[in-house]
Amino acid sequence: MKIILCITGSIAATESIKLARELRRQNFEVKAFMSDAATQIIHPNSMEFATGQNVVLDLTGQIEHVKYSQADLILVAPATANVITKFTYKISDNPINSLLITAHGHNTPILFVPSMHDSMFKSISDNINKIKSESDYNKLNFVNPRIEEGKAKFPKITDIVLESKRLISLNKNIAESNKNEDFINERDDEISNIKSKKVLITLGGTYEAIDPIRGISNKSSGKMGLELAKEAYSRGLDVKIIAGIVDVDIPKCLDVTYVESSEEMNKKTKELVNEYDIFIATAAVSDFAPINKKDSKISSSINLSLEFKKTEKIIKQIKQINPNIFLVGFKAEYNISNDQMIDLAKKQMKEVGTDLVVANDVSIENCGFGSDNNQVLLIDNDILELPVCSKSEIAEIIFDKLEKRFLN
Template sequence: MAKQQHVALYVTGSIAAYKALALTRLFVKDGAAVRVVMTKAAEAFVTPLSFQILSKNAVVTEMFAGAQVKAVDHIELADWTDLAVVAPATADIIAKLANGIADDMASLTLLATTAPKLVVPAMNQHMLENAATKRNLDTLKQDGITVMTPASGFLAEGYSGRGRMPEPEAIMQTVKNLKQHTTPLTGKKVVVTAGGTRERIDPVRFITNDSSGKMGYAIAEEMQDKGADVTLISAPTKLEAPTGVNLVPVLTTEDLAEAVTKFFKQADILVMAAAVADFKPLNSADQKIKKSADNDQMTLQLTKTVDILKQVAKIKQPNQITVGFAAETQNLLDNAQQKLVGKQLDLLIANDVSKPGVGFNGDTNQVTILQPGQAPIKTKLADKHIIAKQVVDQISQLVQKEG
C-alpha cells in the first residue's frame, strides 16, 4: 500500500466491531491515513475513543456535527477517501448501501463516496442466508463493490455457522488485491465441482462416498475472493454455497457429467473437486428391495460410471485449464501421476485419505500438488480453507504463466 493512502473505515453495530480496532492498527502500520466512521449501534460495542487513539484522527459519529464551516462533513470525507472499508458490515448497512438509503453519517458518506469500496459482512448465519440479504449483496457486487465472503466458525449466539467477520489479516490481503485492481483470476469463468455423487439402488438406498464437499466449497469461495466468476456444481452436501456463486445442484454422476460439459464450454478453468462414484448399479429397482426370508444374501451388479475428466479432455481447448483431484489409500504419487497424464490435466491435487485428518468429512486436509514436468508440492496438514488458498495460488500462477 502506498504511503498515506486515505482509508475511511466504517464500523457498524456487530459484536465483531472489536476486530475493527486491530484492522485500524494494521492500516496505520501499513502507512495509511485512517478516519473512522461509527454508527450509533457500533458505539454500543466499542468506544470512539479507542479508534481515535489508534487512528490519531477524530472519529465521526453524527451528521452535520463538524466544526468546519466551509466544508460539508460527509462530502469532505467522501472526497478525501481513496478506499472505503465497511467492517464489520451488518445486514442494516448492506441494505442501505444496496438501496441508496442515507439516514446516518455512515450511509450518507458512503453514498457520496466514489472511491472503491470493500464490504465485510458479519452477522448471524440465518440473517446472512435471508433472501433479502442475498439480494442486497448481489446488488452490491453488480454495482462494483467488493464483498468479502464471511468466515465460518463459532458465532456469538453459541453455535457454529457462517457469518463471522474474517480476521483483520485476511481483510488486509483483500485490500492489497484491490490495490492491484486485478488478480490473474479476475473475470475468469471458473467451474468448481464438489460433494459426492449418488447412484440409486432403489428408491430408499444409494451408493455414495464420504465426501462432505468442504474442499470444493472452500475452493469456490477462494476463487470468488480472487475475482473469478464461479459456477459451483454440487452433489448433495449439508453446506451453504458461498454468497454470489452460481450454484448448480446435481445428484448422480451422469447429472454431474451433463452439467460439467455444459458449463465447461464457456469456462476458462475447471476444478473437479467432486468425489465421483466410479460404479453404479447395473439396474436400479423402481420399488424398495425387500429382504427375503429364503435368502440371507443379495448380489448387486455394478457397472462403471462415465469418466467425466476423460470426456472433458476430448473437448478441452488450448486456452482452458483443468484441475483434477485424486483421493488414494496407497501408492499416492504413482496413481496420481497416472491420472495427471491419462486425463491430460494441468494440475492434480492428490491426498492419502487413509491418513488421520486428511480428506473426507473433516475440516483439515493435506495434499500433494502435481504439474506436468515439475516436482510435486506437498502441503502441511491444515484447515481446508488454507489448503484451498494454496491450491488456488497454484492455479493463479498457472494462469499467469500461460498468459
C-alpha cells in the same frame, strides 16, 4: 488491509461484533464508525473490544470522514433504509454519511449489507438500483439479505466476508495500476489473465440409487471443493459450482447447481464445461452404480445380491470437449507411498491431460474426507509436498499457483 465498518441503527447491529471479530481473524484491520441509533442497540465498548481500536462516534478536528475515506473497503453492516437513502441523494448529516460521501469521491469501494423490515427493503429498491447504477468497476455493491419472517435479515457472516474480500480484490489491481498511466495496458493484461477467468468446480459425493429409499454413496463432504470455490470467488473470479451430496453450508453468494447421481453430475458438467477456462474436479464421483435400480422398495426380509456397472469417467472427456481448459484433478488413494501417488498422478496427467493434480492419502488420520484438514501433493511440472494444513490454506496455495501460471 483496512476495512472501515459502519454500524447503523438496525437490531442486526448485534451481529456486527461477530463480523468484526471474523474480519480480524481474516487478517483485516478493522475500524468502526457507529451512528447514534446504533449506540442504543450495542455499546461502543463492544465494538472497541471487537476491533481493538477506538470507535468513531463524532467528527472532530481529526476530520475522521476524510482520514479513513481511502481504506481498502467501507463496509456498512447493518445498513438501514435511512443510511442507504441518504447516500443515494448524498445527504451528509452524520459521521457515517459524511464518510460514505467522501469515500465515494475517492472511488473507495463501498459494500452495503441491508437489514430492515421487508416492506422497507422493497420501498428503497429504487434507491438501491440508483446506487448500483453509479458503480464504476464494482465500487458500490450490496450483499443480499436473507428474506425471512417478513424481514430482510442480516446475511450469514461468511457471505459478508466473502463479498468483502471479492470487492477488495476486484478493485486492488485497478487501484494499483491507476497510480501510473504507463501500467494501464499491463493492468488490462493482468486482469484478462486471472480476474476474468471463469471457474467450474464439482464438489461433494454422488448417490447411486438401489431403490427409492436406498443407495450407495461415499464419505466426501464437499469441504475441499467449497474452500476452492470461496477462494476463487474472493479473488474476483467468476465461479460456478456443481454440487453432489454435501455436508457443508454453501454461501448464498455462490452460484450452485445441485445434482445427485454420477450420471447427473457428468451430464451437467458436459453441458457447462465448454463455457469455462478452469475446471476443478474435486467431486468424489462414484466409480460404480447398480445395474438394475428397483422402482419400488426392496423387501428387507430377503437376501439381496447386487450387480454393479462402472460409471463414466467424466474427467477423461474434459479436454476433448474443451481443449483449452486448465484442468485440475484430485486423486484420493488409500495407504500408499508418496512415490506411488506421484506415479499415479503423472499417469493421469498423461492419459487425461490434467494440468495439475492434487493427490492425497485418505488413510492419514484427521485428513481427507469430512476433515477440515488435509495433507496433499501438488503435481504438475513440479512436485510440491504440503504438510498437514487446513483446506482453506490448501485452496489459497492452489490459487497462488494458478495465478502464477496464468500470469506467465
